[in-house]
Amino acid sequence: MANLASTCGQLGRYQEAELLGATVLEKRKTFFGADHPDTLCAMANLASTYSQRGRYQEAVLLEATVLEKRKALLGPDHLHTLFAMANLASTYSQLGRYQEAVLLEATVLEKRKALLGADHPHTLLAMANLASTYNQLGRYQEAELLGATVMEKRKTFFGADHPDTLHAMANLASTYSQLGKYQEAVLLEAIVLEKQKTVLGADHPDTLHTMANLAVTYSQLGRYEKAKPLEATVLEKRKTLLGANHPDTLAALENLVTTYHKLGKHQEAKEL
Template identity: 25%
Template sequence: MDLGRTRWSVGSVGVLGRLVRQDMVVDYPSRYLAEAHVQAMQFDEADNLCKKTLEIHRVHSPPASLEEAADRRLMALICEAKGDYEAALEHLVLASMAMIANGQENEVAAIDVSIGNIYSSLSRFDEAVFSYQKALTVFKSSKGDNHPSVASVFVRLADLYYKTGKLRESRSYCENALRIYAKPVPGTTSEEIASGMTEISAIYELFNEPEEALKLLQKAMKLLEDKPGQHSTVAGIEARMGVMYYMVGRYEVSRGSFESAVAKLRASGERKSAFFGVVLNQMGLACVQLFKIDEAAELFEEAREILEQECGPCHQDTLGVYSNLAATYDAMGRIEDAIEILEYVLKLREEKLGTANPDFDDEKKRLAELLKEAGRSRNKKAKSLENLIDPNSKRSNKKETPKKWSAFGFRS
């Protein structure tokens, strides 16, 4: 097998964004449900419920109440998750005004951090820096220079300065945050330290320093691995470590990290989430590098099923798994299966996604090579994939060894 002709792109696995829930006075059933939907990443449902709660506030609550401010922060989180940054900013500004009216200085600073995050997402970097610096001043004054809240703002500034190309400043803020995490003040939780280290590791990954990123992820995992209720978080860290190990060519260790993450996600009831599907795909890529082709095919098949259900067939992650499956089937000698998948993908692009994407030409070329080998032309009426990947298929033979690798590019 010639692995040198394959293209690999790794990096889509990341720890799911941690939803930091501030202390809130919960009075309305809609808020309970909205928070539950946010935790389940069901943002449309959360949006509808949160709007109902805000309407209740408009009719029944006094102006600028703490309860309304809390719900506006939740609504801002939902809007941010849906990519509606301007709406998120509006809700945060209103929440901040309510907190100022109630003398909640530290809560105002926390909202300033969230406002900085929105400005950063909108590439309004000067305004983001101003918001972060405002929060930093308050946290240092009220909590002390070595408080984890200070470190968390340092991390935000490090990320922002990386985005703006100020790498020296970015690294300096990372180091300042790590100094705080190395000698935490009393009352600092392991979860706070682990979360900060995980975020800093992502910046070191951007610096192209995977070994440093790995060290931080290992420390974060040790802090959490014995903590109850942290299985999903640890699984996310292990998945990130799997990506890092893959990047430095330690494929066996990478596979082991993904395997551990998959086991934890299965045990914690997340076996049908989109994140789980992405982790399965990444584990399949590691298996390919180890020539464990049958295992890779099973992982890609399971990932395909999950991502089709959770994201739909046109989502980029789902399309990537289709491509990986086609390449794997080709390597196993299942040429007809590989052809059917590629015909299906090209049909999707032509009818729903457009052909401007560079992947279209790449996939069309791959399909032409397979069709030439099979001695036939393209079938434009591609079959559905519904029954293509059948574990009882007579074409699938677990004892087969890969007969070759085509020029397929495997995708994360």
């Protein structure tokens, strides 16, 4: 049942994943007890599903519980504890609690470097997460340095077309945009979008995220006619995949409304 929940989550079938995940958690609590490693794994998985559905407050409560219990059971340096810490940091970021996130992410990065080495995929993921939070805090130069490092190391380790490499490329493009380097950003984002369509599929959340970012960069360059069809596509696909009230869907709606106004299409904007 846990494996099926995980597969549903990977396919974007988050409602089914949540129902299965909640069932697994309750049954493991009954069978193993609340502090058993398998119960904590189920709790972490359900929290991840909550995050995928935009239910970050529920996710953060579960993740904080998992982290504290793993610290007590496994110790602060255990890899499973560090996974819990990274997950909690990610949810803090989703809630805009970036100062709390950055402290956890810096800790995860240093501990993974010591335990796994600087080039290990999990270390690079920690580096990427920290770079993303630096972006949110306006620390763009630090974000650019970390992001470029992650991209190059992932190219070497995984290859240029691997989803993790493409994710790093997309993140670096976002940092370029924050630094006003829109031409560099648009080149990277266009490459990432085409590769993600091929590797992940046109409806994958990461593909849609890149499409949304490319549209925003086009808007920054004043290329609103290029931005509009991308934003319309993102909006419709997110409505189908996530629902009309998901934060990512609402962000897509806001972007499209803004672009319509920039193009002088005020009536179309009102109709949205």
